[in-house]
Each structure stands twice: as C-alpha cells, then as structure tokens.
Amino acid sequence: MNSSIILCIFCILCVIPASYLVTLTPKATTTEGPVVGFVDQVQGRKVYNFYGIPYAKPPVGQLRFAKTVAVEARKDVYEAISYSSDCYHFVDDLRDINIPISEDCLYLNIITTEDAFMGKDKAKRHVMFYIHGGGFTRGSGTQYPFLSQTLVSTQDIVLVTHNYRLDVFGFIYHEKMPEFRGNYGLWDQNMALRWVKNNIAHFGGDPNQITIFGESVGGLSTFMHIASPYASGLFNRAIPMSAVPLLLEDEANYRTSLSSEIVLKRSGCMDAKDKLICLRSIPAEQLALMVPLRELPFGVVYNSEYVPVKESQLFLNGSYSNDVDVMVGLAEEDASFFFSYISVVPYIKQNLTYRDGLQVIGLSFKPEAVNQVAQWYLGDPKKVSSYDIQQGLIQIANDISFGVAYEVARRNAVQQRVGKTYGWLLTRAPKVNFQVMCFLDKDFGVCHEDILIYVFGVPFDKAGFYKDSDRLLSAQLMDVWGNFAKTGKTLWAPWKVSGNGNSDTPLAYFEPSKDGKSSFEIGQNPAKRIIERFDFFKKNLLPKLFGFDKYPIQQQIPIDKKSDRRKYWPIYLPYLTTEHFYY
Numbered sequence: 001m002n003s004s005i006i007l008c009i010f011c012i013l014c015v016i017p018a019s020y021l022v023t024l025t026p027k028a029t030t031t032e033g034p035v036v037g038f039v040d041q042v043q044g045r046k047v048y049n050f051y052g053i054p055y056a057k058p059p060v061g062q063l064r065f066a067k068t069v070a071v072e073a074r075k076d077v078y079e080a081i082s083y084s085s086d087c088y089h090f091v092d093d094l095r096d097i098n099i100p101i102s103e104d105c106l107y108l109n110i111i112t113t114e115d116a117f118m119g120k121d122k123a124k125r126h127v128m129f130y131i132h133g134g135g136f137t138r139g140s141g142t143q144y145p146f147l148s149q150t151l152v153s154t155q156d157i158v159l160v161t162h163n164y165r166l167d168v169f170g171f172i173y174h175e176k177m178p179e180f181r182g183n184y185g186l187w188d189q190n191m192a193l194r195w196v197k198n199n200i201a202h203f204g205g206d207p208n209q210i211t212i213f214g215e216s217v218g219g220l221s222t223f224m225h226i227a228s229p230y231a232s233g234l235f236n237r238a239i240p241m242s243a244v245p246l247l248l249e250d251e252a253n254y255r256t257s258l259s260s261e262i263v264l265k266r267s268g269c270m271d272a273k274d275k276l277i278c279l280r281s282i283p284a285e286q287l288a289l290m291v292p293l294r295e296l297p298f299g300v301v302y303n304s305e306y307v308p309v310k311e312s313q314l315f316l317n318g319s320y321s322n323d324v325d326v327m328v329g330l331a332e333e334d335a336s337f338f339f340s341y342i343s344v345v346p347y348i349k350q351n352l353t354y355r356d357g358l359q360v361i362g363l364s365f366k367p368e369a370v371n372q373v374a375q376w377y378l379g380d381p382k383k384v385s386s387y388d389i390q391q392g393l394i395q396i397a398n399d400i401s402f403g404v405a406y407e408v409a410r411r412n413a414v415q416q417r418v419g420k421t422y423g424w425l426l427t428r429a430p431k432v433n434f435q436v437m438c439f440l441d442k443d444f445g446v447c448h449e450d451i452l453i454y455v456f457g458v459p460f461d462k463a464g465f466y467k468d469s470d471r472l473l474s475a476q477l478m479d480v481w482g483n484f485a486k487t488g489k490t491l492w493a494p495w496k497v498s499g500n501g502n503s504d505t506p507l508a509y510f511e512p513s514k515d516g517k518s519s520f521e522i523g524q525n526p527a528k529r530i531i532e533r534f535d536f537f538k539k540n541l542l543p544k545l546f547g548f549d550k551y552p553i554q555q556q557i558p559i560d561k562k563s564d565r566r567k568y569w570p571i572y573l574p575y576l577t578t579e580h581f582y583y
Contacts, residue, residue, distance in 0.1 A: 022081055025050070025117065030199045033074040038081045039114070042149040046114035049149075050203070051142070052084035055195040056188065058104035059165060064280050065172055065180060068106070068191040080109075086140040088284045089166040090291045099142065103169065103284050108162035108192050109141055111152045116204025124206035126486045129160045129196060129235065131189055133216025133242075133449070137167055137297050150457030154475070155482030158205035160196055164188035167291050169284070171298035174260045175253060179276040182256060182301035186224055190306075193225070193234045211237040211485035215452055219243025219328075220300060226324060228306050237325040237419075237488055239481065241451050242334050252299050259291075259298050266290040325488035329424030333394050333445030352389040354381040360393055369544035376536060394445070399537040422490050426451050428473065430458075432465045455481050 022038035025048045037050035057069040084107035085100040116125045130146055132139040141147075141161030152159045164170060164185045173182025197207050212235045214222040219240035225231040226238050264270040267290055269278035279287070291297070300307065354374075361373045377392035378384050384392075429446045430453050453459065454477040459466035483491040 024079075024081070027077060028117070028202045030202055031073065032071050034077045035080050036077055037110070040149060042153045045153050047149045047152060048112050048114055048117050048203075049147075050080040050110040050112075051082055051147075052107045052109065053078070053080045054084075054106065055108050055162065055192045056106040059106065059169070059184070059188075060103045061280065064103065064169065065184065065276060067184065068187045070191065070195075071106075083142045084163065086142075087163050087166050088169055088288055089138055090288050099140070105140075105163045105165070106188055106191075107141075108160055108195065109147055110158065110160050110200075110203050111147060111149055112158045112204045113152060113156060116156070116158060119204065124201065124209070125156060125158045125204050126209045126211065126482075127158045127160060127196065127200050127205040127207075128155075128481075128485050129162075129193060129210055129212045131164075131212065131214030131218035131221045132161065133214065133218040134166070135297060136171055136185060136217050136299055137291075139166070139218075145452065145456040145458050145461065148456040148461075150460050151455070151478055151482075154457070154478055155485075157482060157485060158200060158203055160192075160200070162189070162192040164192070167298055168260075168263050168287060171256060171301070172260050172263065172279075173253070173256045173298070173301045173304075175257050177260070177275065180260055181305065182298075183304055183306045186221060186228075186300070186306050189221055189225070190228075190230055190234070193231065197234055208236070209486070210235040211239065213239035213241065213481070213485075214243070215241040215449060216243055217299075224300055224307050226326065227309070229308065230306055235324060237327075237485060239484065240326070240328045241455075242330045242448055253301055253303070256298050256301055262292045263287070263290045323419045325419045325421075325484070327422045327424065327484050327490065329426065329451075330398065331426045331446040331448060331450050332398060334398050334448045351386045352393075353386075354378060354384055354389065357384075357389045357392060361396065365541065366544045369541060373541060399541075420488065422484075426454075430454065430470045430473075431467050432462075451477075454478070 025037045025039055027034040027036050028050070030053075032054070035050060035053055037048050040047045040049060054071045056071050057063060059066065059068070063069060083099050085102035085105045087105035088101055088103050112125070115121065128151075130141070132141055132143060132146060141163050146161045148159065151157070165188050166185060170185030170188065171182055172180045172184075174180045193210070193212070196205075196210065200210075201207050212222050212225060214220075220243040222238050222240040223243065225235070261270070264275060264279070267279060267282055267287065269275050269282075272278035303309065357378050358370060358374055361377075362370045365373055373396065374381075374392075377396050378389055379392070426446050429450055433447050433450045433453060454470075454474045457474055457478060459470040459474045463471070480491045483489065
C-alpha cells in the first residue's frame with residue numbers, strides 16, 4: 001500500500017472520536033450527571049468499564065494543599081472511556097509514560113458486569129474499592145494490574161480504583177505551620193469512597209456492602225480509614241495487604257515536617273510572608289522536582305484531624321473508630337522487594353558483614369535481645385555470608401510486621417469487637433514475580449506486591465508467563481478475597497499447590513479465638529519452619545521490640561546532617577514491609 005495512503009488513513013483515525021471506536025454502555029445516572037463507559041467481553045461475559053470519572057474538583061489554584069472538594073454537577077453525558085492523568089509526583093522510571101501527569105487527577109474507575117449494571121437478577125453486587133500503593137510517591141488507579149476484569153468476572157463483584165494526591169501535593173505537613181495540615185491524599189480517598197457510596201448503585205453495586213483493600217501504603221491507608229471517624233459508615237470490611245503500622249508515629253510526623261521544610265527551602269518559600277500562597281504559585285512540574293524523594297518522602301500524619309489518635313492506641317488497644325471486619329496479612333519475605341534498591345542506595349552496603357547485621361538489629365531491638373536475635377536469624381558469625389545476613393534482616397522485618405499483625409488480631413479478638421479480625425501470610429511466590437521485575441540477582445522469597453499478582457488474576461491475563469499452579473492459586477485467592485468481601489468470613493482451604501515454590505502451603509493464616517489463645521493454622525500441611533520462627537519471635541522477641549511495650553520512642557533523627565543520616569537508616573528496618581523505606 002502506498003505510504004501516502006497509509007498516512008492518510010492514520011490521520012483519519014486520529015480525528016475520529018474515541019467513542020466511535022468502542023461499543024458504549026448504556027447511560028449511568030450519577031449525582032453529578034450521566035456517564036457512559038465501554039463494553040468488553042471477558043470469559044464469555046460482557047464487562048462494562050468506566051474509566052476516568054471525576055469524583056472531586058481539580059486540586060489546583062486555591063485548592064492545592066486544601067481538603068478535597070466534591071465535583072460539581074453537569075448536564076452533558078460524560079464519556080468515561082479513557083484513562084485519566086496520573087497525579088503529579090516526582091517522575092520515576094516505573095510509571096507508564098503514555099499516561100499524562102497532572103494536578104487535575106482526581107478520577108476513579110469502575111468495572112462491573114453487564115448483568116449487574118442492567119439489574120437482570122435484581123441483585124446488587126458487593127463492591128471492592130482498591131487503594132493503590134507506591135510509597136505515597138508514585139502509582140495510580142489505572143496501573144496494571146488493578147483494573148482487573150478477571151477479578152470482576154470470576155467473583156461477580158463491582159471493582160473501583162482511583163487516583164489520589166501524592167508526594168508534596170498530597171501530604172505536605174508541618175507541626176508548626178497550621179496552613180500545611182497534611183493527609184490531603186487521605187481526604188481524596190475519603191471523597192472517592194463517598195462518591196462510591198452515593199453512586200455505585202447506578203453501576204450495579206450495593207452501597208451498603210463495600211470492602212476497601214489496598215497494598216503497601218494502600219494497605220496503610222486502609223488502616224487509616226478503619227481508624228478515622230470521617231470514614232464511619234463508608235465501608236463494611238477491609239483488607240490491608242503488606243502494611244502493618246508499627247508504632248512510630250512521632251517519627252513519622254517529624255520526618256514529614258522535615259520533608260516540608262526541605263521543599264520550602266528549595267522553593268524559596270521558607271522566608272515568604274505567606275508560605276501557602278508562595279507554594280501555590282509554583283508550577284507543579286517545578287514543585288515536584290523539589291521533593292526529597294530519596295532522603296525523606298512524605299507520609300501519613302498521626303494525631304491529626306483525619307487520624308485523631310496515635311498508632312499505638314489504634315492498633316494495640318483496638319481504638320478503632322469503625323467496627324469492621326478486617327483480614328490483614330503480608331508476604332513471607334515482604335521486605336525483599338526493598339533490597340532491590342541496594343545498588344542505588346549509598347547507605348546500604350552491598351556486602352553486609354555480621355557486625356552490620358548487629359548494628360541493624362540493635363536499632364530495632366533492646367540491647368539485651370540483640371545477640372539472641374542475631375543467633376536466630378543470622379546464624380554462625382564465622383560462616384554467615386552477606387546473602388545470609390540480607391536474608392536474615394528480611395526475615396526480621398517480616399516477622400516484626402507479622403508479629404504485630406498477629407498481636408493486633410489477638411487483642412481485638414480478646415476485646416470481642418463486633419467486627420472480626422483475620423490474618424494471613426503468603427508463602428508461595430509466582431513463577432514471575434516482583435523479584436524478577438526488580439532485577440534482584442538472588443532469590444529472597446515471596447516478594448512485596450506478589451499478592452497482587454494472584455488477587456488481580458495476572459496468571460490468567462498473562463498466561464504465557466505463568467504455570468498452571470500459579471493460575472490455580474490465583475483462582476483460589478480471588479475466591480478468598482471475593483468471599484470475604486461478600487460475607488466477612490474466610491474461605492481457607494487445605495491447599496496443596498504442586499510445582500516449584502517456597503512452600504507446598506501457599507497461604508498460612510491465623511484466626512484468634514475470643515479467649516486470646518492462638519489458633520495459628522497453616523492448612524493441611526503445616527510449614528514447620530514458619531511456625532517455629534513465628535513462635536520464637538512472638539514468645540521471645542516481640543516484647544523486646546522498641547516501641548512495642550513502651551511508647552513513645554524518644555529518638556530524633558538528625559536528617560539534616562548527611563554524614564549522620566547514614567548510620568541511622570537501620571532504625572527503619574520494621575518499616576520496610578510498609579513501604580516506609582525512606583531512601
């Protein structure tokens with residue numbers, strides 16, 4: 001074909017509206033006006049997709065660094081058939097460069113089945129509302145694999161994802177500057193939840209049956225909504241994944257204040273008469289470059305309006321504002337994901353010595369426990385390798401998180417809350433996981449984010465990369481997550497998945513009884529190594545963990561002195577599993 005003809009056809013396609021290239025859904029009537037999406041066929045079922053529905057006013061101008069404001073009503077039909085912009089943040093190598101980036105980013109996405117949307121059986125579907133991770137520095141609701149038509153089709157649920165403000169735009173805060181109140185990203189998430197509560201019935205969802213779930217800082221955000229009185233009545237159940245808050249809220253607030261100071265100094269606004277007006281005047285693309293991503297990213301602010309109490313009160317005393325069912329858990333080697341940064345982080349040696357390991361342990365545990373922890377996790381100092389030390393530190397970080405998760409569940413069971421708490425530990429990695437994506441040269445086990453591969457049905461979407469055993473486990477875990485969203489109960493099965501993996505038992509779980517006694521289970525074929533390691537940690541080490549029995553931690557970090565900062569990084573070891581890795 002003549003090249004000029006090809007070019008002509010291409011030009012014609014470029015000017016054809018996108019709505020002419022897809023099959024549109026019927027109109028959905030929302031409180032802000034009518035919306036149409038597009039139709040797909042998945043596993044023999046028609047799936048309706050609505051991408052890029054605005055749920056709030058663009059947070060620009062006077063709305064930058066302000067609470068989220070609901071979107072205004074409109075009369076025209078809104079075509080929700082393409083991705084919205086990602087929220088502005090420090091641009092990194094992980095984001096899809098084909099998706100624009102903007103402050104005008106507060107949009108959500110809905111996937112539902114035709115049967116649910118059309119109300120063919122008159123039954124409203126349970127809603128699963130996903131909060132993405134990314135350390136509050138990256139990510140979006142459109143990132144693969146969150147828009148999972150497979151999860152929607154197999155579980156017959158309505159899935160919602162969304163964007164929220166990130167970095168300085170979403171979490172700027174200073175304890176001495178009331179104009180910077182922090183947690184704007186959490187207010188965004190809250191507004192998206194409110195939009196879903198008010199409108200999801202028009203998409204076939206049940207507004208009274210909403211489960212929020214998130215991974216990494218999405219899981220941490222899930223905890224914050226469980227804790228916040230502002231989220232009361234917006235959801236019934238919660239699944240925090242790979243995110244266990246660990247009682248260091250004073251340090252978290254302190255670090256975010258320092259992050260804000262760095263941005264104010266770099267922007268020239270520190271000495272301005274009105275710092276808020278000054279920062280609002282700076283173009284987003286310039287402001288994003290002033291964020292101290294490697295030194296000190298932004299995070300959740302505790303003892304604040306949205307999160308009015310301390311973490312220790314929330315999760316050790318069960319001071320929940322919302323009495324909902326919770327299913328919390330993580331991957332067995334969750335922290336291994338963060339060791340992929342070793343090659344670019346000057347504060348972490350690539351060849352760790354036994355002494356390095358002791359120093360790391362000493363900043364997480366009380367002095368009398370250091371040698372005991374080292375003997376159990378690092379092994380013989382005369383024979384241990386750098387890899388063994390890295391593996392040991394990963395296990396410590398995960399056991400801290402899993403130990404705290406278990407203790408939270410146990411204490412809530414003792415208090416006989418209306419909502420039940422369950423826990424789980426993923427012990428089997430898929431064939432292609434985030435270890436491979438991180439280019440790690442060692443197998444550190446089941447990686448941070450691996451649970452997402454199973455829960456969002458990736459082994460079915462990318463069949464050529466995965467084995468039948470991966471698809472079997474993915475199907476089972478989608479059933480577990482879907483059943484919990486529908487019933488608030490677990491669907492633990494005595495699984496045994498064949499093929500290579502860290503364990504024949506893919507999901508260890510615990511379900512504490514009301515008398516507080518352990519009923520820790522690992523399916524039909526108990527993984528003895530996990531039980532032994534966890535029991536040792538719970539009985540001998542958990543009481544000796546800094547901050548667990550005595551609060552608060554009185555330790556300030558001289559982050560403004562680079563030479564000093566290097567020796568302080570290990571104090572964040574417990575935070576590795578919650579993506580509070582600050583370098």
